[in-house]
Amino acid sequence: xxxxxxxxxxxxxxxxxxxxxxxxxxxxxxxxxxxxxxxxxxxxxxxxxxxxxxxxxxxxxxxxxxxxxxxxxxxxxxxxxxxxxxxxxxxxxxxxxxxx
Amino acid sequence: xxxxxxxxxxxxxxxxxxxxxxxxxxxxxxxxxxxxxxxxxxxxxxxxxxxxxxxxxxxxxxxxxxxxxxxxxxxxxxxxxxxxxxxxxxxxxxxxxxxxxxxxxxxxxxxxxxxxxxxxxxxxxxxxxxxxxxxxxxxxxxxxxxxxxxxxxxxxxxxxxxxxxxxxxxxxxxxxxxxxxxxxxxxxxxxxxxxxxxxxxxxxxxxxxxxxxxxxxxxxxxxxxxxxxxxxxxxxxxxxxxxxxxxxxxxxxxxxxxx
Numbered sequence: 161x162x163x164x165x166x167x168x169x170x171x172x173x174x175x176x177x178x179x180x181x182x183x184x185x186x187x188x189x190x191x192x193x194x195x196x197x198x199x200x201x202x203x204x205x206x207x208x209x210x211x212x213x214x215x216x217x218x219x220x221x222x223x224x225x226x227x228x229x230x231x232x233x234x235x236x237x238x239x240x241x242x243x244x245x246x247x248x249x250x251x252x253x254x255x256x257x258x259x260x
Numbered sequence: 261x262x263x264x265x266x267x268x269x270x271x272x273x274x275x276x277x278x279x280x281x282x283x284x285x286x287x288x289x290x291x292x293x294x295x296x297x298x299x300x301x302x303x304x305x306x307x308x309x310x311x312x313x314x315x316x317x318x319x320x321x322x323x324x325x326x327x328x329x330x331x332x333x334x335x336x337x338x339x340x341x342x343x344x345x346x347x348x349x350x351x352x353x354x355x356x357x358x359x360x361x362x363x364x365x366x367x368x369x370x371x372x373x374x375x376x377x378x379x380x381x382x383x384x385x386x387x388x389x390x391x392x393x394x395x396x397x398x399x400x401x402x403x404x405x406x407x408x409x410x411x412x413x414x415x416x417x418x419x420x421x422x423x424x425x426x427x428x429x430x431x432x433x434x435x436x437x438x439x440x441x442x443x444x445x446x447x448x449x450x451x452x453x454x455x456x457x458x459x460x461x462x463x464x465x466x467x468x469x470x471x472x473x474x475x476x477x478x479x480x481x482x483x484x485x486x487x488x489x490x491x492x493x494x495x496x497x498x499x500x501x502x503x504x505x506x507x508x509x510x511x512x513x514x515x516x517x518x519x
Contacts (some may be wrong), residue, residue, distance in 0.1 A: 165272075165353075166442065166461070176348075195429065196428065196429055196430065196433055196435070197425070197426035197427060197428065197429025197430040197431075197432075197435075197436075198426070199365060199426070199434075201364075203456065207355075207430075207435055210433055210434070210435050211451065214433050215433070247296075248363040248364060249360075250421075251360050251361050251423050251444075252359050252423075252430075252440060254295075254297045255440050255443045255444060256437065256440045257289070257295065257297075257298065257441060257449075258286065258289070258297070258298060258301070258500055259440065259443055259499065259500055259502060
């Protein structure tokens with residue numbers, strides 16, 4: 161599924177750019193998604209980018225990662241290359257339509 | 261008591277008419293968008309609140325002046341139509357919540373199938389025992405059917421309020437529309453009032469053996485059910501047909517500026 165590819169891709173990139181191992185990288189991304197009110201299932205590239213810009217830097221800094229902002233910028237750049245068409249419609253888009 | 265009955269009747273009319281407006285609006289949207297969620301929700305509201313409760317109340321008014329043994333065939337048929345419509349509507353609500361909030365999650369679809377099977381089995385079993393003529397409270401068939409009728413709305417409450425919490429976090433990061441965020445809250449609260457209305461309206465079933473208590477509690481039950489029903493449809497109305505003043509209020513609150 162596209163959102164799984166998105167999540168995996170971001171975690172792998174984070175692993176490459178920092179000293180975090182696979183488990184730590186995935187855990188950090190999951191925690192940041194939760195703080196941003198997002199779920200790995202159904203997340204879009206633009207939502208992932210906002211999370212990476214606004215939540216992830218603090219999370220990485222709290223784990224002792226240096227230049228967290230620069231790491232996150234690189235992560236956001238990488239997100240643009242991932243195929244992101246969501247496989248299922250999110251509750252948000254359904255409820256947006258229900259009031260239109 | 262006359263005042264209470266009048267209040268209950270007016271509140272019921274508001275509930276049924278309001279539900280008709282919201283349900284038809286969602287069906288109109290489904291016609292344009294050709295999407296399943298609005299079709300499911302629109303049909304669910306029309307079947308439970310308009311056809312289901314509407315016809316059940318009409319039936320109850322006619323039944324009050326007829327002995328149980330002398331209930332005519334047309335009134336039995338009307339009750340059958342009302343009960344089948346209502347339960348079909350409940351099934352569509354369950355399908356809506358499983359499809360929209362838990363797509364592809366096996367446990368949710370198993371829960372939805374289990375709930376629909378239980379309710380359908382209870383309805384069919386009760387019908388075979390004559391529940392369209394006279395309801396048979398406390399029978400196994402009645403428990404099967406009503407255990408779902410009482411609780412399905414709690415699933416709606418939990419999913420909607422859970423998602424509202426997620427949306428609030430997104431809104432704080434500028435990722436969510438305040439109106440859509442508020443819609444989840446309203447639908448959650450509206451579903452909670454649906455649960456309260458259903459629960460309150462069911463109290464008399466448990467007081468059948470205690471007529472004096474039932475008579476004493478009747479005004480409170482009528483008023484409680486009426487208020488919960490009106491609150492429920494008010495939430496649905498604000499969620500799916502928000503007036504301009506309400507939309508302005510929600511957006512102003514989100515930005516912290518006066519409406």
